[in-house]
Amino acid sequence: FLDICYISASVPQMIVNCLVRIPIISLGQCLAQMCAGLYLGVVECLLLAVMAYDRCIAIGDPLRYSVRMGPQLCAQLAGASWVSAFLLTVVPVLTMPLEFCGQHIINHFSCELLAVLKLACNDLWIYELLIMVTSSLTLLAPFAFILASYGCILGAVLKMHSAEGRKKAFSTCSSHLTVVIIFYGTAISMYMMPQDKASRDKDKIISMLYGIVTP
Template structure:
């Protein structure tokens, strides 16, 4: 992790779009606007959940975790990308690059596991509504959240420390930030064990949670079909549609990126796929959950109404 096993290499050059100045200007504007929307949107979600007691439920507890996570994840990569757009030769030190790689990988895995937990919450809420508050009590919700963060740490940061990457003289990274796949491509040590470990961890953090989500939604679909009233079915589908939209966007790009053999993957595709799940998804999350959620819109209207009371 600290580069002691590497040679004199002390920095990397992140090429990204540096060879295309006009595209880099557009990219700068898009990333800057997206980052501001992520900060404002997710901060608003966090505030509304804290502010409105009607949102003090397991569903919104996990949503607040997701919003906090999105702010942290984007903040680990977006500022670096914005600064790089303003620099003729964007460089980053070895230690900073390795830290960014670990942090972004760790937070990305936390989101994978958290989305699976959120699907279980929706499954219990729709499949067993009468005992929902008992089955998803505060202690269990807190335990699930803690397990998510700890498990992600054990699956990402610990293996990175145990099997550190070594770098020789190849200091150019064809990416916008220090993403793990881009880092592996420039490492000079024998990587067969690292790649094997990545396949295992990707299966545990992508395929297994995604399969769990599919099973959960299969159970949800069965429960919805047993609801006799049309209004009840519509409400049940409405509560799940936001989460399912996020799952499709996030898991679709992440699985395509990390589960495709790297000798068949394109570096350009990898770069923009990482932007899709790393920038676009955190930006869309607050919009999806606010525009398609009556409770959140109600809390926002309540806040706006109180502010306008003389």
Template structure:
């Protein structure tokens, strides 16, 4: 194949979730509701954490960053999908697709690392409660969050220099967005190399943090078993329960895509779940299971209400 043939692809065609007009209208309405709920839920969570001094703790500092990531993450793809449903436009330039793909990878990897940081915070709170304020001081919290963002950025940018950027055709992406797995299938490499590249990238950002989280929770579980009072055990479970649910949902869906052979139909559903539904569920999981957040919401509303 000549160089001329390799550079002919200038845009991709997104297959989308459905090609039926009525189904697209239904999908548009559902996605719009989910997207607006995600923006309002995560935005309100950030507002409450910033506005209420009782929530100026490491746990909620990490949670506000998680909400910020979820807002950005859904915004990288959902508006494009909504526009495609309305205009029936399915094409996207190669450059825009690569930008969307790498932004999604960056934010997804940042969330992976941040969830590992939050697991360490739970470990410090449950296993070392007397030394918690010393272990999780403000400076360390900022360093941990900044390290998550910077590490994810480097893991996104550095592979770009080694990532195949030439596309030999066809130019049809069997997905509703520029998901990395779907885009790599169109690169000028055989499918086996693409799968190896994907798995090699997924191990340090998915497997290693996941193992760290699991080891951390094993130690948390052993510490909880040593707590004599039922009230103390309940408080420990309340501290870590919401985070464990979020970890299970996010890592379970992400690892099922990036660490197994590709299946277009399953990949679409799983991507829709962790890329659209999960960011909407995160603030609900933390707010519904957390008395501190409920109390902060009540105080913020009471403060804003007219006398």
């Protein structure tokens, strides 16, 4: 469900833009697309961390998995991810509106946050600070948690005596680990690394990786 929503936030408009000679989007649609992309992207970050914890318990303590990861806890973790993402993305955007003036040409495939901010007339230091703080909470912290979880998983796998058990454990984690590397690697390079003019075209490709490929 999340992956479908995440792709739907940007891909349909991108297809429309490719089919028309002069792509146009209203300010309201653009801001809605930006908020939806931010919100669903942060939900994805948090749920990937939850999934890493789930695999850590499943491999590290399989006999008590049903007790430690019951339906109620899973629902609570998923709900907390959706609510936390809303508080970290949508609320700040709504409480600190952007003002636009001058040229309104977005140098991007979609209404991505950094591309939209380049058009704003506001003093952007508060927004840049907010992006850094939010990125630390939604990218670095979950990524560190995922690394710790996989450290526990690796320790549990090395203790297994059965080669078949090790193979099954690695196959269980391989797809998730691949998504984590692509998603977090591209998102961190976008939002946590210094930006310059030469990186604009590169950022377009990177945003497609974490916004379209990984879901």
